[in-house]
Amino acid sequence: MIKVCVNGYGTIGRRVADAVRMQKDMSVVGIVKTKPDYVAEDAARTFKVFADTKENSKKFEDAGIECEGSIEDILDNVDIVVDATPEGVGEKNMNLYRKFKVKAIFQGGEKAELAQTSFNAYSNFTDSWGKDYVRVVSCNTTGLARTVSAIDKRFGALRVEATLIRRATDPNDSKKGPINAVEPSLKFPSHHGPDLKTVLKIPEVDTVAIKVPTTLMHVHTVSIKTEKDVSSEDMLDVFKNYRRIVEVSGKAGVASTAQIMDMAREIGRKRGDLFEIAVWKESMYASGNTIRYIQAVHQESDVVPENVDAIRSMMQLADMEKSTEETDRAMGIGGRI
Numbered sequence: 001m002i003k004v005c006v007n008g009y010g011t012i013g014r015r016v017a018d019a020v021r022m023q024k025d026m027s028v029v030g031i032v033k034t035k036p037d038y039v040a041e042d043a044a045r046t047f048k049v050f051a052d053t054k055e056n057s058k059k060f061e062d063a064g065i066e067c068e069g070s071i072e073d074i075l076d077n078v079d080i081v082v083d084a085t086p087e088g089v090g091e092k093n094m095n096l097y098r099k100f101k102v103k104a105i106f107q108g109g110e111k112a113e114l115a116q117t118s119f120n121a122y123s124n125f126t127d128s129w130g131k132d133y134v135r136v137v138s139c140n141t142t143g144l145a146r147t148v149s150a151i152d153k154r155f156g157a158l159r160v161e162a163t164l165i166r167r168a169t170d171p172n173d174s175k176k177g178p179i180n181a182v183e184p185s186l187k188f189p190s191h192h193g194p195d196l197k198t199v200l201k202i203p204e205v206d207t208v209a210i211k212v213p214t215t216l217m218h219v220h221t222v223s224i225k226t227e228k229d230v231s232s233e234d235m236l237d238v239f240k241n242y243r244r245i246v247e248v249s250g251k252a253g254v255a256s257t258a259q260i261m262d263m264a265r266e267i268g269r270k271r272g273d274l275f276e277i278a279v280w281k282e283s284m285y286a287s288g289n290t291i292r293y294i295q296a297v298h299q300e301s302d303v304v305p306e307n308v309d310a311i312r313s314m315m316q317l318a319d320m321e322k323s324t325e326e327t328d329r330a331m332g333i334g335g336r337i
């Protein structure tokens with residue numbers, strides 16, 4: 001049993017803790033939180049709770065939430081930490097992980113250089129094999145990496161162009177926006193292009209990112225130039241062998257991200273999560289050596305199974321096929337949708 005600590009129990013951390021708990025070969029020794037809020041109160045029903053500092057652990061006791069100590073009290077007793085703290089905090093935590101000689105996974109908000117390599121299971125599982133510090137790429141990059149790697153393996157990808165229509169913030173956040181504006185990123189390519197290249201060796205990647213007032217999902221329009229010509233028939237079955245990519249259909253009533261999220265709730269996914277990348281069947285188009293499609297990314301959850309697989313790669317527990325199969329079975333991925 002691999003002993004895991006989840007440091008930072010927000011949008012990503014709480015989902016990763018649940019996903020790790022579902023696996024047979026790893027367990028959550030405890031989670032680390034800064035504040036004794038309603039999330040901590042709920043977490044304490046399932047997990048041992050630690051505070052980020054000794055001073056803060058007292059606040060948990062004062063609030064009537066059982067606290068096992070500070071982060072230093074858990075790091076001695078774990079094999080690996082999943083750091084899901086806000087961007088930039090992971091970098092500050094690095095010295096602590098080095099001091100306690102514990103492996104660590106960082107999230108996409110951290111700089112790529114912080115870790116020895118970046119990770120996406122379908123794209124570069126083996127690059128993290130036995131490594132001590134790995135970064136799971138962001139929700140947008142994970143969405144691109146999954147589908148582009150599937151195209152690359154089958155047809156060879158030479159150039160990727162993608163427009164990322166990004167959600168403004170997550171549903172539990174009432175501080176960030178925009179709430180009534182469309183906000184383009186004025187940097188070309190947006191940071192997602194270089195980020196995709198940290199996990200996939202595609203010669204050219206160009207991305208544009210635009211934030212819009214929604215909290216549900218991101219939507220990407222993707223265009224890929226391939227080595228070989230691709231027929232429409234070849235294109236139609238390209239994603240079928242990948243459990244973490246699902247086809248959705250406008251004809252079946254899935255006209256927008258609202259219906260995709262509704263589907264996830266209907267099939268009983270906890271928190272209404274969709275770990276899979278949803279590709280609109282009608283948008284899949286091939287002509288000569290150009291492929292196009294439109295996909296939707298559930299930003300709160302697509303990186304969660306990737307964190308579980310990154311643990312297996314770093315701990316040298318299983319190869320990509322076996323790890324993703326194990327993770328997906330435990331989490332119900334690729335089942336009913």
Ligand code: NAD
Pocket residue numbers: 007008009010011012013032033034035052084085086087088089107108109110137138139170299300303
């Ligand atoms: P979040 O704000 O929802 O959660 C972070 C949690 O860490 C909060 O509970 C916060 O109180 C806590 N925290 C703050 N400082 C801490 C410290 N020093 N020690 C322990 N805990 C601390 O953030 P998130 O959305 O879960 O993002 C976490 C990371 O995952 C970021 O790198 C982000 O870029 C990345 N990510 C986010 C999303 C998303 O859409 N939310 C998707 C993919 C990747």
